[in-house]
Amino acid sequence: MAQLEAGLDQRWRQKALCRGMSVDLFVIKPPRSLKPEHLERIKKAKAVCEACEVKRECLCFGVAFDEAGCVYGGVYLSERQIIKERRRMRREGGLAA
Numbered sequence: 080m081a082q083l084e085a086g087l088d089q090r091w092r093q094k095a096l097c098r099g100m101s102v103d104l105f106v107i108k109p110p111r112s113l114k115p116e117h118l119e120r121i122k123k124a125k126a127v128c129e130a131c132e133v134k135r136e137c138l139c140f141g142v143a144f145d146e147a148g149c150v151y152g153g154v155y156l157s158e159r160q161i162i163k164e165r166r167r168m169r170r171e172g173g174l175a176a
């Protein structure tokens with residue numbers, strides 16, 4: 080349910096620490112596999128997220144809307160990572176089966 084709420088109610092974005100920053104830091108979609116420069120960007124993006132108070136809402140949004148290739152809530156969302164996060168959210172009761 081939290082995941083759905085994060086998708087419908089996006090007021091959390093007003094508290095996003097990354098507001099006004101370049102999306103290029105958070106959108107990392109390599110043509111094939113991640114290269115060292117991609118990993119460096121992911122590391123920088125995660126460092127911003129670390130201090131963000133809306134990490135949970137952000138991660139729920141990224142997972143709900145299949146935002147693979149981006150950092151949401153301090154997690155780089157590969158397709159595999161999205162599946163993993165969905166399983167975790169189901170276990171925690173934040174996502175309907």
Ligand code: SF4
Nearest residue numbers: 095097128131137152
């Ligand atoms: S968790 Fe990261 S990507 Fe999400 S709103 Fe906060 S700073 Fe931005």
